Amino acid sequence: MVRTASRKMAAVANAPAPAPAGPPDVAVEHLTHVYETANGAVKALDDIDFEVPQGKFVGIVGPSGCGKSSLLLMLAGLLQPSEGRIVVREHALTAPRPADVGVVFQEASLLPWKTALENVEFPLKLRGTARAERRDRALELLELVGLADFRDRLPHELSGGMRQRVSIARGFSQDPKILLMDEPFAALDEQTRLTLGDELLKIWTRHQKTVIFVTHSLTEAVYLCDEVLVMSHRPGRIIDRVTIPLERPRTYEMMATETFGHLRERIWRSIRTT
Numbered sequence: 001m002v003r004t005a006s007r008k009m010a011a012v013a014n015a016p017a018p019a020p021a022g023p024p025d026v027a028v029e030h031l032t033h034v035y036e037t038a039n040g041a042v043k044a045l046d047d048i049d050f051e052v053p054q055g056k057f058v059g060i061v062g063p064s065g066c067g068k069s070s071l072l073l074m075l076a077g078l079l080q081p082s083e084g085r086i087v088v089r090e091h092a093l094t095a096p097r098p099a100d101v102g103v104v105f106q107e108a109s110l111l112p113w114k115t116a117l118e119n120v121e122f123p124l125k126l127r128g129t130a131r132a133e134r135r136d137r138a139l140e141l142l143e144l145v146g147l148a149d150f151r152d153r154l155p156h157e158l159s160g161g162m163r164q165r166v167s168i169a170r171g172f173s174q175d176p177k178i179l180l181m182d183e184p185f186a187a188l189d190e191q192t193r194l195t196l197g198d199e200l201l202k203i204w205t206r207h208q209k210t211v212i213f214v215t216h217s218l219t220e221a222v223y224l225c226d227e228v229l230v231m232s233h234r235p236g237r238i239i240d241r242v243t244i245p246l247e248r249p250r251t252y253e254m255m256a257t258e259t260f261g262h263l264r265e266r267i268w269r270s271i272r273t274t
């Protein structure tokens with residue numbers, strides 16, 4: 001009896017935070033994309049359906065070439081679906097909406113003539129934010145990614161990991177409601193990846209964004225996400241949705257737990273059976 005009750009309590013403590021009431025931030029409905037090429041049509045995505053509730057951190061994993069980047073481009077409004085539609089914050093998406101949806105890509109694409117601070121400030125400047133306010137916001141974000149001391153450096157004076165940190169800070173300075181991240185840590189070594197993952201979670205917690213995160217790393221997906229969507233080989237379909245019931249804040253110790261291992265294994269098995 002007592003054991004059952006304590007097991008139940010443990011399960012409740014580990015349950016993901018309930019989804020906030022209200023419409024999802026992103027709804028993807030019967031999304032299909034076909035690239036027309038000189039060698040014929042290439043169906044990249046086939047009848048994709050999913051929803052992302054406000055404030056959730058959702059991962060997308062799948063074999064190489066399954067259409068993850070194509071899906072992200074469509075979520076950013078940069079590529080139009082062949083069929084189906086995307087609804088962002090209750091409006092059908094027909095073109096990029098940077099105030100709602102921001103993107104951080106695999107390679108940091110910083111303006112080479114601007115310092116780290118100026119790069120993070122840039123989206124705020126474009127939006128007409130007053131100088132003192134944008135400086136404060138940019139500095140706060142640079143501090144969060146551990147680069148306050150490097151604010152006056154130009155991109156070529158920073159390491160790859162540092163440039164990617166600046167890029168993430170800039171993604172957040174745009175202050176979109178939804179942040180799309182396409183393998184943002186792919187070019188980095190394992191240790192930097194883990195550190196940046198933690199920094200990302202810190203900013204996400206503080207700024208309450210909805211994040212959609214594409215990765216090839218299953219460990220990263222389990223560590224960061226509330227839910228992981230698994231895609232099949234091309235044409236990409238969603239073949240599994242794995243809820244990650246680990247408590248937050250996440251800790252490195254969790255990676256050594258049986259639960260973590262089982263979640264990783266389940267995702268791996270789904271990918272292998274596609």
Ligand SMILES: Nc1ncnc2c1ncn2[C@@H]1O[C@H](COP(=O)(O)OP(=O)(O)OP(=O)(O)O)[C@@H](O)[C@H]1O
Pocket residue numbers: 035036037042043044062063064065066067068069070071234
């Ligand atoms: N502009 C394009 N024209 C024609 N085919 C394309 C184009 N872009 C992507 N594709 C094809 O569509 C499929 C999906 O590509 P996409 O880059 O979206 O996959 P991915 O899952 O992001 O790949 P990876 O994991 O290797 O980055 C691939 O077969 C790719 O060759």
